Amino acid sequence: MQFFRPSSLREALEIRAAHPEAMPIAGGTDLMVEVNFGRRRPGGFLDVSRLPELREIRREGRTVRLGAGVPYARIIRELPGQVALTQAARTVGSPQIRTRGTVGGNLGTGSPAGDALPVLAAYDARVVLASATGTRTLPWHDFLLGPKRTALAPDELIVATEWEAADGPGSFSKVGTRNAMVIAIAGLSLQLDGAARRVRVALGSVGPTILRAPEAEAFGAGVLDEAGAWSDPRARVPEDAMARFGELVAEAARPIDDVRGTAAYRRHACRVLARRALAWALDDRRAAAMEAAS
Numbered sequence: 001m002q003f004f005r006p007s008s009l010r011e012a013l014e015i016r017a018a019h020p021e022a023m024p025i026a027g028g029t030d031l032m033v034e035v036n037f038g039r040r041r042p043g044g045f046l047d048v049s050r051l052p053e054l055r056e057i058r059r060e061g062r063t064v065r066l067g068a069g070v071p072y073a074r075i076i077r078e079l080p081g082q083v084a085l086t087q088a089a090r091t092v093g094s095p096q097i098r099t100r101g102t103v104g105g106n107l108g109t110g111s112p113a114g115d116a117l118p119v120l121a122a123y124d125a126r127v128v129l130a131s132a133t134g135t136r137t138l139p140w141h142d143f144l145l146g147p148k149r150t151a152l153a154p155d156e157l158i159v160a161t162e163w164e165a166a167d168g169p170g171s172f173s174k175v176g177t178r179n180a181m182v183i184a185i186a187g188l189s190l191q192l193d194g195a196a197r198r199v200r201v202a203l204g205s206v207g208p209t210i211l212r213a214p215e216a217e218a219f220g221a222g223v224l225d226e227a228g229a230w231s232d233p234r235a236r237v238p239e240d241a242m243a244r245f246g247e248l249v250a251e252a253a254r255p256i257d258d259v260r261g262t263a264a265y266r267r268h269a270c271r272v273l274a275r276r277a278l279a280w281a282l283d284d285r286r287a288a289a290m291e292a293a294s
Contacts, residue, residue, distance in 0.1 A: 051069060
C-alpha cells in the first residue's frame with residue numbers, strides 16, 4: 001500500500017490525479033475505523049492533514065470560509081459566532097477525536113448521521129472542490145447525493161466550505177443515547193435570518209441524506225411575520241403555531257427502523273427538536289433585543 005504526504009495543495013492534486021485509488025485522509029476518525037474492521041481496503045493513502053490551504057478559516061464580509069482540514073476543536077475556539085456549528089462540533093466524539101476530526105471528513109464520508117452536515121445545510125453552505133485542472137463549487141444538496149454518496153470526482157479533493165453568516169440565532173441538537181461519542185438517532189439544525197426573514201431547518205439521521213423542511217420553513221417564516229416577531233423580537237408566537245411547525249418538520253423526515261431507533265420515534269424526535277429549536281431561537285432574539293435596549 002502506497003502512502004503519500006504532499007506539502008502543498010498543488011502537489012496533493014497532482015498525486016490525486018495520478019493515483020485516484022489513494023484515499024484522502026485527514027483526521028482518519030471515520031476512515032480508519034472502516035479500515036481496521038476490514039470494510040475498506042484502499043489502494044493507498046493521501047495524507048492531506050498538513051496542507052496549509054486546507055487549514056484556513058477566513059471571513060470576508062459576511063462570507064465564512066472553513067478549510068476542509070480544520071479540526072472541530074479549532075471550530076469551537078475560533079468560530080464562536082457560528083453557534084450551530086460550534087454546538088455540533090462539541091458533540092463530535094471525545095476531546096481527542098475533536099482535535100483530529102474535520103468537517104471535510106464529514107463531507108467526504110457523506111453519512112446522513114454526520115453531525116456537522118445538518119448545520120451546513122441550514123447555513124445553505126457551498127462545498128469547494130479542486131482538481132489539478134481547476135476548481136468548482138457546489139451547493140451542499142448537489143454535493144450530498146445519498147447514503148455515503150457524494151459528487152466528489154476521483155481526481156478531486158474537498159478544499160473548503162463557504163456560507164453567508166445569517167442575521168440571527170441558530171442551534172444544533174440531536175437525540176442519542178448520550179450527548180457525544182454516539183451516532184445520532186435524529187439531529188436538527190435551525191437557523192433564523194432576520195435580514196432575509198427566513199427560517200431554515202435541516203435534519204440528519206432521518207433520511208438517506210441530509211434533508212431540509214421547506215414547508216416548515218415557509219410556515220415558520222410566515223408565523224413570525226404574522227406575530228410581528230421579525231420586527232419586534234419581544235412578540236410572542238402562539239403555542240399552536242409552534243406545535244404546527246414541529247409537525248411540519250416531522251413530516252419532512254424520511255426515517256427507517258434500525259438498531260438505533262424506529263421510524264416513529266425518529267419522527268417524534270424531529271417534532272420535539274424543532275419546537276425546542278424555534279423556541280430557543282426566539283428566546284435568543286428576545287434576549288439580544290433586551291440587552292441592546294438596556
